[in-house]
Amino acid sequence: MYHHSLRQDVFIKEEYHYLNVPKVGTFTVYDSLDCTFECLGNPSCLSFNLAAYKGADGKLRCELLSSEKHSNPEEYKRNESFHHFSIKVGKNLYIDDYCTITSTCVANYKHHSFDYRCKEGFYGEFCEKVAKSCQEVYNQLTEKCRFAAVSDFILYRLNVTQLVTLLLDSKLVSVLCHFGNFG
Numbered sequence: 001m002y003h004h005s006l007r008q009d010v011f012i013k014e015e016y017h018y019l020n021v022p023k024v025g026t027f028t029v030y031d032s033l034d035c036t037f038e039c040l041g042n043p044s045c046l047s048f049n050l051a052a053y054k055g056a057d058g059k060l061r062c063e064l065l066s067s068e069k070h071s072n073p074e075e076y077k078r079n080e081s082f083h084h085f086s087i088k089v090g091k092n093l094y095i096d097d098y099c100t101i102t103s104t105c106v107a108n109y110k111h112h113s114f115d116y117r118c119k120e121g122f123y124g125e126f127c128e129k130v131a132k133s134c135q136e137v138y139n140q141l142t143e144k145c146r147f148a149a150v151s152d153f154i155l156y157r158l159n160v161t162q163l164v165t166l167l168l169d170s171k172l173v174s175v176l177c178h179f180g181n182f183g
Helices: 004-008 032-040 134-147 152-156
Strands: 011-014 017-019 023-029 047-051 060-065 076-078 082-087 103-108 113-118 161-168 171-178
Touching: 011 032, 017 047, 023 032, 032 047, 032 060, 032 082, 134 161, 134 171
Parallel strands: 017 082
Antiparallel strands: 011 082, 017 076, 023 060, 047 060, 047 082, 103 113, 161 171
16 A cells, blocks of 8 residues: 655665565666666556676666565565665664564555564564464463454454464474364
């Protein structure tokens, strides 16, 4: 979603990297500032790739992108032909500094910050906790539902059997848990 306040944000240049996601526009420009303005003028643009070297016409290829590297880390790769530009999400705050092996960080451009999306088996405000039992996973799921004011109908649907990741003997292990009251 486009927010007019993006005009106040700064793009971070990540040299020799390329994000391979759907493009919302392709232009030839004279410099990174031209590409920045093209991106800021397009409501669907969340980041852009800019050629590292000028073509025969003295211009650079500018690719406006519909996504950003934190939502598509598998598509973000080193590339000798392009630089990638992503939006800085807060004052002196770079999203990479806070992402960990326990979470994926998702940029929240509206609030100039980011949100943690916990990887399987982890929970907590910063995904710093790991469940040690099926009961702990179930308690976390029901707490999330209650915090979000989810109806009792949804809580009833938590009566399921599900494969989860638990911390057992200092190792992450996949375990089949039976959640809820099956009696």
